[in-house]
Amino acid sequence: MTSSEQASTQPGQHMAAEVAAQPEVLAGLVERRSGIAEVAAEIARRPPRFALLAARGSSDHAALYAKYLIEVLLGLPAGLVSPSTATLYDARPDLRDVLLVAVSQSGGSPDLLEVTQAARRQGALTVAVSNTTGSPLNEAAELAVDIGAGVENAVAATKTYSATLMALYLLIDAVRGGAAEHVRGIGELARQALDSSADAVGRAVDRYRFVDRIITTGRGYSYATAAEAALKLAETSYLAARAYSGADLLHGPVAAVDEETAVLAVTSAGKGGAAMHEVLDAVAQRGADVLAVGSAAEKVPAAVRVGLPETAEEVAPILEVLPVQRLALGLALARGGDPDRPRGLHKVTRTR
Template sequence: MRSEIDETPDALARILANRDAIVEVAEQIKSADPRFVLLAARGTSDHAALYAKYLIEVLWQKPCGLVSPSTTTLYEARPDMSDVLLLSVSQSGGSPDLSEVTKVAAEQGALTVAVTNTPDSPMNRAAKLGIDIHAGPELAVAATKSYTAQLLSLYLLIDAIRGGDGSDAVRIPELARFTLDSTATEVAEAVQRYRFVGRMVTTGRGYSWATAAEGALKLAETSYLTARTYSGADLLHGPVAAVDDQTAVLAVCSAGRGGQAMPEVVNRVRDRGGDVLAVGSATSDVSAHLRIGTPECAEELSPILEILPVQRLALGLSLVRGGDPDNPRGLSKVTKTR
């Protein structure tokens, strides 16, 4: 897991070097002119899909939703998918439910695109078009570099569809390396501060909610923490009542409209006694007990950088708590669900 996190900048550079292949897919999507976009994913990839949902609705301004695969696989629903774009996102492309959703969507009229790290996977074979995220082999069960590779690939796809040239992302590999190099001390401090914590709430707004969601999953699967994620708005609609002085709160706060909504959220959880760790490029704007800053970039690209210290936090907590982050108990690299 450690080495694969460290490989992230190189993986991001490979994606940018292969941007032309993503642009070709984008051109075919533009020609189809879908009226609606659906996203199908599980686990870590589901958080990449959540990120893509914000990209699609904000940058492309198309309505977008997340698929419930069981409506197809268990309940055998067959809705009319004419003029719909289905993006299926998976590291392995090997989960039977996602392959079936992709296949059925194509049969029902959708334009289907597989976004995977395994171009010869069953999901790719079920889709009309495919995007290789170029993360390279990922051996640790906990996905790290494949997640950030999914984020950048999805960004470049939506950016190309809207007519962008990808220029805002050119420095992302460099900024990712800087983030890894510059946050090591703060991450180590956070590991010591939270090594005995029993539960954690993660929260963010806008694009950064995907980071909060993925952070909760990483902490749960590697460190065996009871971790729950909420958007900052949803947290204030009830769950904040459960925060107390035994609760750690990971608040993702980066420059942009999402980050501007976070000071109110952080103040509320602090009032409840929560111990706040703020991560992102706008941590100085919130009242936190500990901060891990990341470089500022375009808001829609910030999740690629935000997640890096969170991945390292999960790694560090797992190790000091006696876990095996490469092989968490009860998990395998490819989860086959239906």
């Protein structure tokens, strides 16, 4: 984009458009799931002992979601890779009969590329999940999944994040022999989620526009949404945002919660949401101002509730993140920022 084109756009214009595009993007991925199913069939043909996931930034939160999917739906141990063990310390563990999934929207991060190359040399079955066909990461991995979200102009990842969640779900569901039955109507559900939550998100923007720090929290699958929420609020609104699993929040950090603390709690129908009741009782007793997001938001104590359509628990994060992205957009604009071009950030971050 040229400097004159940048000057002609309104703050947040790209992020708003990309948030709104997600129902179509998600529906399209489900329609094209046959390509993902082919990758899943190859994984099923060579069943791994365990799985590793490599990612950075928003993709790391998508990988966290996939970790829960793999452990719960496939019954396999799964872990998140520390890329520096390969890039800085030259560690070369035995990865025979191991599945390594590298998740990167751009497919161009040098550390993920090196991790994938090293893992393949060490015997792992490597899969790249990215939004860039023909990327170095796709070429390095044995198998590749294209999330197909299209070009994303805003720096903050929105449609690429939800599409990555969708692609990972379709992949893991297909490995277990599923037919994507829980996401067949995901495009319409996403549209409902955006439309039905708009008023509540507007109230949340008004209520929290002057807050300085916020804690985000969730359990189970929704912990990934809490982590992504903290990142979105930090990078677009420059808030001091910190994510905790609900369990970890009770193991010490709750001591820092008081009347000046805003808490964004992700709570959807299912075991993870049910486990959040104890957490929210604890922060409520300390006077925190709670914003609840999810299909079970109406069932918990909160100052503002953003309800969502109910789905199978394992696909709830695909919808949960939508109003969170709108919240980050709205707060950034209300605080005088431009979430399309947050200070000091670039679309592709190259680390090693």
